[in-house]
Amino acid sequence: MLVKHRRxxxxxxxxxxxxxxxxxTEDEDLLCDVVSGMTGVEELDVxxxxxxxxxxxxxxxANLSKNKEYATLFTTLGKDIAMSILDGIEDRVDDDCVFYxxxxxxxxxxxxxxxxHGGDVxxxxxxxxxxxxxxxxxxxxxKDYLLGLFPQDP
Numbered sequence: 001m002l003v004k005h006r007r008x009x010x011x012x013x014x015x016x017x018x019x020x021x022x023x024x025t026e027d028e029d030l031l032c033d034v035v036s037g038m039t040g041v042e043e044l045d046v047x048x049x050x051x052x053x054x055x056x057x058x059x060x061x062a063n064l065s066k067n068k069e070y071a072t073l074f075t076t077l078g079k080d081i082a083m084s085i086l087d088g089i090e091d092r093v094d095d096d097c098v099f100y101x102x103x104x105x106x107x108x109x110x111x112x113x114x115x116x117h118g119g120d121v122x123x124x125x126x127x128x129x130x131x132x133x134x135x136x137x138x139x140x141x142x143k144d145y146l147l148g149l150f151p152q153d154p
Contacts, residue, residue, distance in 0.1 A: 012145045014127040016064040024056050034108050035062050040072035077113050079150040084115050089139055097138035099126040
């Protein structure tokens with residue numbers, strides 16, 4: 001049986017987090033600008049920590065909690081990224097209805113967004129508001145959301 005999931009943008013996500021790790025050799029201000037530009041969020045959480053070999057690193061987080069912020073993020077990423085996400089959506093949502101995707105950090109610094117499977121990334125994690133909280137329901141909700149933002153050509 002085919003189940004249609006209709007959601008307004010108001011009920012798509014509980015939250016979205018965008019995180020980048022800035023290493024000692026990277027420009028923290030530039031990476032903050034990249035995360036802010038990607039998300040539209042100007043107030044970022046910045047935490048200084050230590051890496052494996054006691055090298056300083058900075059964790060930059062943007063925490064999104066508003067519908068307008070969600071739309072800004074995905075609109076900034078663009079239709080091509082949204083369609084790429086949809087192509088592999090079953091592998092990007094876990095059993096807890098959390099959605100994951102990573103972007104190449106160096107390309108993002110250059111203004112390009114590309115999905116990455118490497119380690120030097122900007123990560124996006126989102127808790128999908130699915131009731132009942134099941135993976136297949138969450139997948140339907142994020143599909144509807146992205147297709148609502150970027151309708152397919154007939």
